[in-house]
Amino acid sequence: xxKVIERIKNEFSDTPDLVIRKIHVSLSKYVYIIxxxxxxxxxxxxxxxxxxxxxxxxxxxxxxxxxxxxxxxVIALDNADRLEYYLTxxxxxxxxxxxxxxxxxxxxxxxxxxxxEVEQALYGPKDAFNENYQINIGLIKRRIKSSKLKLKEINxxxxxxxxxxxxxxxxxxxxxxxxxIMNTLSKIDVDAIFDSGQVAxxxxxxxxxxxxxxxxxxxxxxxxxxxxxxIAIVVDTSPYALLLPAFFGDFINPVVDNYNKNIxxxxxxxxxxxxxxxxxxxxxxxxxxxxxNQETIPTALLLNFSSQRSQVxxxxxxxxxxxxxxxxxxxxxxxxxxNSYGSAISILGALVLGExxxxxxxxxxxxxxxxxxxxxxxxxxxxxEIINAIRHFRVIFLILAxxxxxxxxxxxxxxxxxxxxxxxxxxxxxxxxxxxxxKNYFNKLFVKSxxxxxxxxxxxxxxxxxxxxxxxxx
Numbered sequence: 001x002x003k004v005i006e007r008i009k010n011e012f013s014d015t016p017d018l019v020i021r022k023i024h025v026s027l028s029k030y031v032y033i034i035x036x037x038x039x040x041x042x043x044x045x046x047x048x049x050x051x052x053x054x055x056x057x058x059x060x061x062x063x064x065x066x067x068x069x070x071x072x073x074v075i076a077l078d079n080a081d082r083l084e085y086y087l088t089x090x091x092x093x094x095x096x097x098x099x100x101x102x103x104x105x106x107x108x109x110x111x112x113x114x115x116x117e118v119e120q121a122l123y124g125p126k127d128a129f130n131e132n133y134q135i136n137i138g139l140i141k142r143r144i145k146s147s148k149l150k151l152k153e154i155n156x157x158x159x160x161x162x163x164x165x166x167x168x169x170x171x172x173x174x175x176x177x178x179x180x181i182m183n184t185l186s187k188i189d190v191d192a193i194f195d196s197g198q199v200a201x202x203x204x205x206x207x208x209x210x211x212x213x214x215x216x217x218x219x220x221x222x223x224x225x226x227x228x229x230x231i232a233i234v235v236d237t238s239p240y241a242l243l244l245p246a247f248f249g250d251f252i253n254p255v256v257d258n259y260n261k262n263i264x265x266x267x268x269x270x271x272x273x274x275x276x277x278x279x280x281x282x283x284x285x286x287x288x289x290x291x292x293n294q295e296t297i298p299t300a301l302l303l304n305f306s307s308q309r310s311q312v313x314x315x316x317x318x319x320x321x322x323x324x325x326x327x328x329x330x331x332x333x334x335x336x337x338x339n340s341y342g343s344a345i346s347i348l349g350a351l352v353l354g355e356x357x358x359x360x361x362x363x364x365x366x367x368x369x370x371x372x373x374x375x376x377x378x379x380x381x382x383x384x385e386i387i388n389a390i391r392h393f394r395v396i397f398l399i400l401a402x403x404x405x406x407x408x409x410x411x412x413x414x415x416x417x418x419x420x421x422x423x424x425x426x427x428x429x430x431x432x433x434x435x436x437x438x439k440n441y442f443n444k445l446f447v448k449s450x451x452x453x454x455x456x457x458x459x460x461x462x463x464x465x466x467x468x469x470x471x472x473x474x
Contacts (some may be wrong), residue, residue: 004080004095004457008034013082018087023053032095035105039090044071044105049092071102085161114239114400118382119218121256128217133163133236139219140167140234140241144226152178154185156199160192162198167232174463177426181244185233190318196235196242203244205424209392211385212425214243214250221255229462235277245425245461247432249445251386252276266447272380273446279377279390280416283320284397286370290316292405311361317402319363323371326353328391329376428460 005020012018015036023031033049048071077100079085083093090106110132117128129136141149148170155161164185168178181203187298188202198230200213216222217240223230225243233242252272257265289296290305297305312319354372357363393416400408424431433441441458455469 005032007080008083009049022028033092036087039107040092040105041107048103048105071103075102077102077435116218124256124259125220129219129239129241131237131239133234136234136241137165140223142163143219143223152182156188157190157192162193163236165234167226167234169226171465172229172462173231181231194237196233196238196240199233199235200242208423209389210423211251212219212246212430214246215240224255229457245428247425248420250431251383253445269446275377275380279374280393281397282374283370283394284401286322286407287316287398288401288405305366308364308366312364319367320398323363323367327371327375367421388389432460
């Protein structure tokens with residue numbers, strides 16, 4: 001065993017938190033206790049191991065020692081190749097009579113279960129994922145109490161050895177999707193994985209700004225997706241879980257709508273969809289009518305616009321891009337600043353800059369109104385990647401409108417729908433359930449029907465067990 005001790009010392013050289021204790025238990029018997037004190041709990045080491053040292057004197061069989069140690073996880077090791085993994089994961093290594101034991105003594109270095117901060121909702125559960133892998137899995141299993149909920153695990157990262165879990169319902173999900181996800185994960189060969197966002201980068205099936213993977217901090221959202229036949233990916237040290245596949249409608253209407261009356265939230269869903277298209281189209285449409293298609297505006301309003309822009313030295317397209325750039329800076333500063341004063345600074349910046357720009361004749365008042373309306377409508381969406389997609393297509397609409405007017409808006413609209421209908425997520429159409437149309441999933445995402453009528457799963461997501469049973473737990 002001296003070779004094992006030397007190997008550990010060499011691998012963990014310049015590691016001051018490595019503790020190696022040699023404890024004399026009889027005339028010629030020693031027990032070596034090895035752990036990293038930064039990731040191990042001294043209380044657990046004392047309760048599980050040190051208080052039971054007397055048993056090491058009398059026990060001759062390693063299996064008998066396994067029965068004595070009160071730790072929830074005791075692993076007998078055949079060789080020293082996995083010692084580094086267990087030590088860095090909070091296990092204590094015991095070397096006794098040419099035997100190696102790894103005993104789980106992890107330190108509790110986790111946050112308590114927080115409330116959702118990004119995906120906030122007035123109603124519904126308030127708990128959210130944290131950085132602890134086991135807690136995150138537990139939050140999902142707390143909602144889906146079924147033996148059909150399966151978990152496949154894999155370690156990613158040559159240096160980080162991050163545990164990644166793939167969850168799915170065995171009697172609902174399509175095995176082809178599970179196999180594809182596991183194969184994709186097995187091909188990831190990097191130094192370290194620290195967050196689920198890094199894993200999501202390896203599932204980019206399209207060169208598009210639209211997200212095809214849902215990233216969520218809400219365990220209820222992940223659980224509802226699993227019951228529809230989707231597949232979840234949970235990454236250790238990440239407070240966000242991934243859900244595949246994700247469709248366009250998943251980012252427009254959140255699942256928290258399910259906790260409220262249909263008649264109330266159907267109107268809100270229509271507002272969200274309208275706001276999505278308005279925030280993309282409105283700046284470009286204004287550029288089109290002010291530069292090319294003045295005949296579409298009432299004469300009095302056109303004269304008013306003209307008088308406002310008479311003192312502005314820049315073309316309207318430059319004016320629009322300037323104000324959009326300033327508003328994007330304000331949005332980013334609001335995100336980066338501490339919550340205590342971030343919003344106050346962005347509001348102050350918007351008021352001061354807007355008023356100063358109009359007074360200086362740099363932009364017209366109507367442009368301030370147009371850009372403000374554009375950003376107010378974009379605040380309906382919190383998903384970072386869908387906001388990026390909105391920015392991307394807003395620029396496309398602006399550029400085409402500046403060259404071709406209303407015809408440019410029509411061309412940009414056609415391009416948008418062709419692009420979004422051409423996207424795939426896990427080999428499935430991204431614009432589903434609109435194209436192709438599916439009544440069951442359409443009613444779930446866009447016009448929610450009575451819960452009592454929601455009895456069928458989507459054929460595109462679930463490969464079997466298409467009828468929702470009474471014991472499906474949300």
